[in-house]
Amino acid sequence: MNIQVNIVLGSDVPIYRQIVEQVKHAVATGALSEGDTLPSIRALANRLVVNHNTVAKAYNLLVQDGIARSEKGRGLFITAPRNLYSxxxxxxxxxxxxxxxxxxxxxxxxxxxxxxxxxxxxxxxxxxxxx
Amino acid sequence: MNIQVNIVLGSDVPIYRQIVEQVKHAVATGALSEGDTLPSIRALANRLVVNHNTVAKAYNLLVQDGIARSEKGRGLFITAPRNLYSxxxxxxxxxxxxxxxxxxxxxxxxxxxxxxxxxxxxxxxxxxxxx
Amino acid sequence: MNIQVNIVLGSDVPIYRQIVEQVKHAVATGALSEGDTLPSIRALANRLVVNHNTVAKAYNLLVQDGIARSEKGRGLFITAPRNLYSxxxxxxxxxxxxxxxxxxxxxxxxxxxxxxxxxxxxxxxxxxxxx
Amino acid sequence: MNIQVNIVLGSDVPIYRQIVEQVKHAVATGALSEGDTLPSIRALANRLVVNHNTVAKAYNLLVQDGIARSEKGRGLFITAPRNLYSxxxxxxxxxxxxxxxxxxxxxxxxxxxxxxxxxxxxxxxxxxxxx
DNA sequence: GTGGTCTAGACCACG
DNA sequence: GTGGTCTAGACCACT
CATH class of the missing domain: 1.10.287 (Helix Hairpins)
Structure with a gap:
C-alpha cells in the first residue's frame, strides 16, 4: 500500500509535523500497515516542493516514535504498533x-x-x- | 463578576494564549459578561509575574476577536457578542x-x-x- | 512583484500602522498579489531603522486581516482574498x-x-x- | 439654540475629542451660532457621566481653537468663525x-x-x- | 536564514 | 491611575 501525503503551507502546523501526522493517520486508518514502505526522502521532498531536511526531520520522528524503522539503502518501513508515551x-x-x-x-x-x-x-x- | 486568571510558566502553550483562553472560557461559562471589566494590564502582569506587554498582547487578541473593547485610560470591558466573522x-x-x-x-x-x-x-x- | 515600504518617523500615525497601510495599498493597487512575499521582518526593520517587533506587529495585523499568511522559517506571503468578516x-x-x-x-x-x-x-x- | 452632545465610550476617539467635534459639527451645520451658550462643565460632565476634567479639556480646546470664548461666571459662548490653521x-x-x-x-x-x-x-x- | 515569544524598561495620551 | 507604542535584546522552533 502506498501513501499520499499532502501539506498545507500556510498552516500553523509545521510541515514536518504534517508529514508525521499524515503517516500516523494512515497507519491509524489502516491505509498503511506493517511492512509497507514510505517514499524516499528526496522523492517526497521533491513532490511536496519542500526542503529535504524537512522530510528527513519528519522521518526521524517517525523512527523515534517507533512507527517506522529505517533499513540502510532500502528505505523506511512501517513497524508494528507499540506504546510511545507514559x-x-x-x-x-x-x-x-x-x-x-x-x-x-x-x-x-x-x-x-x-x-x-x-x-x-x-x-x-x-x-x-x-x- | 470578576475573573481569576492563572498561568503555567514553562508550558508549551504561550502565556498570552493561556490568558486569552481563560478569558474566553470565563465568558463562555458566564463568569464574565457584557460590561464586566478585565484586570488592568499592569495589575495582571504584576500578579502573574509576566511582562505587561505579554498581557497587552493577550488583551489585544480579545479585542480583535470582538470579546473585549478597550477604553484608553479606563480599562478593558467585555463586549456584547456580535457577528464578527462571515x-x-x-x-x-x-x-x-x-x-x-x-x-x-x-x-x-x-x-x-x-x-x-x-x-x-x-x-x-x-x-x-x-x- | 516587490514592495517598497517607507515610513515617516515622528508622525502621529504609529509606525506599525504606516507599514500596514502601505502593504494594503500595494495589494489594493495590484502592486502585490497572491503569493508575493513580503520583506522579512528583520530585513524590513533593518532598512526602516525600527525595532523588529514593530514590523512584526504590523505583519501580525496583516495576517489577522486575512491579507497575508505567515510560514515559520519561510516568510510572509500575500494571500488570496477571502470573506473574512460578516x-x-x-x-x-x-x-x-x-x-x-x-x-x-x-x-x-x-x-x-x-x-x-x-x-x-x-x-x-x-x-x-x-x- | 441648545446642543445635544452624545459620546461613545468604546470608540478609539477620545471623549474630549468627541465633544469638541460635536460642538464643531453643531457650528458647522448651523445648530449653534454666534452667541449661543454651551452647557456648564459640571452639567455636561454629569449628563455624560464622565470626569469633569474631560469636559474641561474639551472646552479648553474649543477656546484655544477660537470656536468659543469663556466669560467668567457666565459660561462659554460660541464666537464668530475664523480660520484656525495655516x-x-x-x-x-x-x-x-x-x-x-x-x-x-x-x-x-x-x-x-x-x-x-x-x-x-x-x-x-x-x-x-x-x- | 525565517517568524514567534518574552523581558525590561521607556515615553506618550487619556481620564 | 489607565491603555498604546516603541526599543533593545534575548531565546526558541522551523526550513
Missing amino acids: QEELRRRFDEAADRFVGDVLMLGFKKSEIVAAIQSRLAEVTILKD | QEELRRRFDEAADRFVGDVLMLGFKKSEIVAAIQSRLAEVTILKD | QEELRRRFDEAADRFVGDVLMLGFKKSEIVAAIQSRLAEVTILKD | QEELRRRFDEAADRFVGDVLMLGFKKSEIVAAIQSRLAEVTILKD
Whole structure:
C-alpha cells in the first residue's frame, strides 16, 4: 500500500509535523500497515516542493516514535504498533488538545451538538481506535 | 463578576494564549459578561509575574476577536457578542480546529467514546452555546 | 512583484500602522498579489531603522486581516482574498471609517467637491474594487 | 439654540475629542451660532457621566481653537468663525484623513461608487461647507 | 536564514 | 491611575 501525503503551507502546523501526522493517520486508518514502505526522502521532498531536511526531520520522528524503522539503502518501513508515551504524558497531551479545541471553538457560535457531531464524524473514519 | 486568571510558566502553550483562553472560557461559562471589566494590564502582569506587554498582547487578541473593547485610560470591558466573522470564515475556523484536534489525539490511544466524552464534559460548562 | 515600504518617523500615525497601510495599498493597487512575499521582518526593520517587533506587529495585523499568511522559517506571503468578516461587520467598519473621515475633515474648510474629488482620485489607483 | 452632545465610550476617539467635534459639527451645520451658550462643565460632565476634567479639556480646546470664548461666571459662548490653521496644516490634516479613510475602507470590498456615495450623503447634511 | 515569544524598561495620551 | 507604542535584546522552533 502506498501513501499520499499532502501539506498545507500556510498552516500553523509545521510541515514536518504534517508529514508525521499524515503517516500516523494512515497507519491509524489502516491505509498503511506493517511492512509497507514510505517514499524516499528526496522523492517526497521533491513532490511536496519542500526542503529535504524537512522530510528527513519528519522521518526521524517517525523512527523515534517507533512507527517506522529505517533499513540502510532500502528505505523506511512501517513497524508494528507499540506504546510511545507514559500514561501521564498521554493524558496531559490529550487534555491539552481538548482544552485547545474547545477554546478555539467556543466563540464561533456553533451548537454543542454540532461540535460533538463534527468530532464524531471525523472519528468515524478512524479504524485504529476502539469505540 | 470578576475573573481569576492563572498561568503555567514553562508550558508549551504561550502565556498570552493561556490568558486569552481563560478569558474566553470565563465568558463562555458566564463568569464574565457584557460590561464586566478585565484586570488592568499592569495589575495582571504584576500578579502573574509576566511582562505587561505579554498581557497587552493577550488583551489585544480579545479585542480583535470582538470579546473585549478597550477604553484608553479606563480599562478593558467585555463586549456584547456580535457577528464578527462571515459564515465561511466561521466554518473554516471550526473545521481547522476540529481537524487539528482529531489529528493531535489520534495516536494517543484513547477510545472514541472517551474522546467524545471529554469534549462533552467541557462543553457542559458552557452557557453561551445552544445544545 | 516587490514592495517598497517607507515610513515617516515622528508622525502621529504609529509606525506599525504606516507599514500596514502601505502593504494594503500595494495589494489594493495590484502592486502585490497572491503569493508575493513580503520583506522579512528583520530585513524590513533593518532598512526602516525600527525595532523588529514593530514590523512584526504590523505583519501580525496583516495576517489577522486575512491579507497575508505567515510560514515559520519561510516568510510572509500575500494571500488570496477571502470573506473574512460578516456583512454586518463590514458595514460597521465602513460606517465607522466614513463617519470618522467626515468628522475629521469638517472644520478644515475644504469644499465638498474637493473632498469627494480627493477620495475619488485615491480610489482611481485601486484595482481590486469594482466601480 | 441648545446642543445635544452624545459620546461613545468604546470608540478609539477620545471623549474630549468627541465633544469638541460635536460642538464643531453643531457650528458647522448651523445648530449653534454666534452667541449661543454651551452647557456648564459640571452639567455636561454629569449628563455624560464622565470626569469633569474631560469636559474641561474639551472646552479648553474649543477656546484655544477660537470656536468659543469663556466669560467668567457666565459660561462659554460660541464666537464668530475664523480660520484656525495655516494652509499647509489644513492640507496636511486633510490628506492624512483621506489616506486613513481610504486605507481603512480598501479591504472591505465595497464598490468605489458606494464609497463615494457614502461620503456624499454624509456631506449633504453639512451646511457650513461650500459645494 | 525565517517568524514567534518574552523581558525590561521607556515615553506618550487619556481620564 | 489607565491603555498604546516603541526599543533593545534575548531565546526558541522551523526550513
